[in-house]
Amino acid sequence: MRDLKKFRGVFCALNAIYDENDNIDTEKMKALVKVYKSLGVKGVYACGSTGEGFLLSTEERKQVAEAVKEAAGDDFTVIVHVGCASTKESIELAKHAEKIGVDAVSAVPCVYYHLPEESVRLHWNSIIDSTSLPFIIYNIPQLTGFNLSPEMLGEMAKNEKVIGVKNSAEPVYLMERYRQAAGDDFIIFNGSDEQFVGGRLMGADAGIGGTYGCMPELFVRLDELVNNNEIEKARALQFKINECIFDLLSCKSLYGAAKQVMSQRFGIDCGNPRSPFLPVSYEDAKPIADKINKYVSELD
Secondary structure, eight states: OOOOGGGSSEEEEOOOOBOTTSSBOHHHHHHHHHHHHHTTOOEEEESSTTTTGGGSOHHHHHHHHHHHHHHHTTSSEEEEEOOOSSHHHHHHHHHHHHHHTOSEEEEOOOSSSOOOHHHHHHHHHHHHHTOSSOEEEEEOHHHHSOOOOHHHHHHHTTSTTEEEEEEOOSOTHHHHHHHHHHOSSSEEEEOOGGGHHHHHHTTOOEEEESSGGGOHHHHHHHHHHHHTTOHHHHHHHHHHHHHHHHHHHHSSOHHHHHHHHHHHHHSOOOOOOOTTSOOOOHHHHHHHHHHHHHHHHTOO
16 A cells, blocks of 8 residues: 555645736745645645646746745645646646655646547656656546546556546546545545535545635534544534635635635735636625634634
């Protein structure tokens, strides 16, 4: 059995932060990582969907990875998403991630083009073969148009370097199918924040989520409740979390709302998302931040 302990738990999908000139603000990103580290989060997932990875240049993604790794140190797990439209750029980012010493890399299939399994397999295996790092498949069919089959996952999982899958597909049924296909020596990350409890009960070991960053304390506690088999308490907390997620999604931009909430809760100006995502005002986000603070204060 492989030692996969550092990949179990709650991982915040890390938002990108920009300065007033729309450049990466590495100091504020480091500060945000340190906040998460202090609140019991296991690690971060950088440059993915929440991290606006596909709106960043290759050099900006390297800046983010370097800043995150520096802030994380050696006792906080860093997973870097390196997926790009081209395999060539993905390999460049993977090699950079290995050079700076991150814990694992991850990638979606090639975006925009709807490709067959053979093409996706080539894309992922080329990234995997380019470094010695562990690799985590990222399945998010609602954005990529490619839905990872249990059969393909089982085949990919035979590679020793493929240690897990971040599954953001909606049906929690897939968690059980993936577990059957990949076996127990494999990490399944729940990617649907509003179904954390369902995903864990159906086979996921951990979670990576974009709304975790607004309320890490709630998700850390939720993970503890599931681990302790306190399912009724977990369900009640999931319902509270889902209220907050609904409020975030009711804003004109999820990422804009999330950044405003984080700014208010953690005292770090997280700014606005990059265009074409829309900003959200302080006033619109304040009731959400207040609700999250209330639920955090009620944790036992």
